[in-house]
Amino acid sequence: MAGAAGRLTELAEEVLGAPLPVRIRAWDHSESGPPGAPVLVIRNRRALRRLLFKPGELGLARAWVAGDIDVEGDLYTALDLLAGLIWERGGADAPKAPRAAALRALARPEIRSAARELLSLAGLPVPPAPPAEEARPRRGTLHSLLRDRQAISHHYDVGNDFYELVLGPSMVYSCAYWRADGEAPGGVATLEDAQRAKLDLICRKLGLGEGQRLLDVGCGWGSMVLHAAREYGVRAVGITLSEEQAGYARKRIAEAGLTDRIEIRVQDYREIDDGPFDAISSIGMAEHVGRARYAEYAGLLHDLLKPGGRLLNHQIARRPLADEESYRVDEFIDRYVFPDGELAPVGRTVGQLEEAGFEVRDVEAIREHYALTLRQWVANLEAHWAAAVRLTSPGRARVWRLYMAASALSFERNRIGVNQVLAVRTPASGASGLPLRARDWRG
Known part of the structure; x- marks a missing residue:
């Protein structure tokens, strides 16, 4: 050779x-x-x-x-x-x-x-400087309020125009909900319809209805609170640590004429003090919480719910390890995608929700749906590559292409999964408020 x-x-x-x-x-x-x-x-x-x-x-x-x-x-x-x-x-x-x-x-x-x-x-025995897109050394204790704000800003404050290219009109940055052969419910194989189906599924699992109060933890660009207020008549509070997301969500809400029903806050879940809520959605946010803080996260959400209130926790999970202490965060993900993000096996998540006082009523595994979603996002990025590079940088676009393509394969090969866990703050009487038939969410 x-x-x-x-x-x-x-x-x-x-x-x-x-x-x-x-x-x-x-x-x-x-x-x-x-x-x-x-x-x-x-x-x-x-x-x-x-x-x-x-x-x-x-x-x-x-x-x-x-x-x-x-x-x-x-x-x-x-x-x-x-x-x-x-x-x-x-x-x-x-x-x-x-x-x-x-x-x-x-x-x-x-x-x-x-x-x-x-x-x-x-050639030259000199270490090259890391690319500018790499997360800088972080200040503060792991998963402190200050450090979590820095981590969220690194990932989400890269420009709403960039996210519009990747996510499409739905502006939903979590797993969509598809039918067989990659079709959304209703038979229309579009990402937007599949995302709408996911939001509606969550609303039905939460049993939302007119006048109820919903908290959306990690509300992103506001898609969940908009859907819940428009379609189910709730009053909603959405929280995010991203200033760019909050500004975008408020603009969407104003354009929809729903400012009297929806409030968007730049706030950490640990800072919420105006409960109780009838329902809480946490969609793709808990991966940022971390092992050391998860019991606190579960306990706070439990306390923010009314008795009988429901939590829908939508979270990526990893496969369990024989030695859980050996778990280390993927270096590429930690430096370039989700600084300080951590994944846990679904069994641990269910256990910690139960330890916080929740009654876990349903777990739906939808990992194949995330593979389909990610492939759609990659296709969007590749179709708008020049614009994505112009809006961010060549390096940032390359980070996203690699991260999303590799993640799609990880979901397809069962290296990671994603689960919707429905839990209830069941009152002392034992009346959960859920229907007798599983997955007949409205009763």
Whole structure:
């Protein structure tokens, strides 16, 4: 194998102990690997320096965001092939296996020799600065009010125009609700209809009705409170930590003529002091709460509900680990997407809601729906790529494309899931207010 691509392929296969399933094209225009496979393009030596100074996922992420590496061909196929080679080999302990294999390989004389050659290929022995899109070092204690505001701002305050391109007219940033074959209820296979179906499903699960008071925790751009007020006649309070989201939501509410029924606040859930509410929705927000704060989160929401009030907690879940203390937040997600975000198994979420005093009445797993939703968002981003880059930056657009495509595959492969948990603050009498028939939410 001649050229940089050949040497890089040899080194990768030695370290991984298996053939590389993608083709490599290096900065010297050399290529190596299986014909017809997706091509991993290594544009410059700086990509190697990123990997040498930060081996593993963070180095790869920085190279991707900076545009030092790219993929030609189908991104989903490339990610699936690489995930199958690296993260999924070895079953439950697979996340640890590549690092251990790499360390064993580097102990062999021939690999040390190849690594020295890689150093030579990389050029200047200077660590490149991280891309500007990487979250800066955070101030304050993990999941303090100050630090959570910083984390939310990093992800959500990147421009409402950008989110309109990705999310479409619904402006809903959570899993839509589809029918078989990717069709929304009613047979119309559009993202907007599927998002409307999800919002309506939540309203029905909460048993919303005229004059009730709803709290939407993590209200985003206001889609849930708008739907609930317009279709079910509730009075609603939506809270978010994002100034940009709040401004956008207030404008939508004013245009809908619903300012007398909906209030949007820039407020943390720990600062709410004007309960009780008849119902609470928390849609894609609890992933930001963190393990150390989850019991407090569940307890506060319980106390904010009237007796008989319902909570709908819509939350992404990860698979449980044999050793839960070994859980670490994905480095790419932590630095570039959701700083300080944490996922928990659904069993732990249900347990902590019950410990807070809730009666959990229903759990609906909808992970395949999120894969369909994410693929729609990726398609939206790719269709408006030039505008997305102009509105944010090339790096930010690349972060989103990788994050959403990889997440779609994770939901499809059951690496992560998403669940709607319906819980009730059941009064002392035991009368939950729910119908006898499961999922006949209105009674």
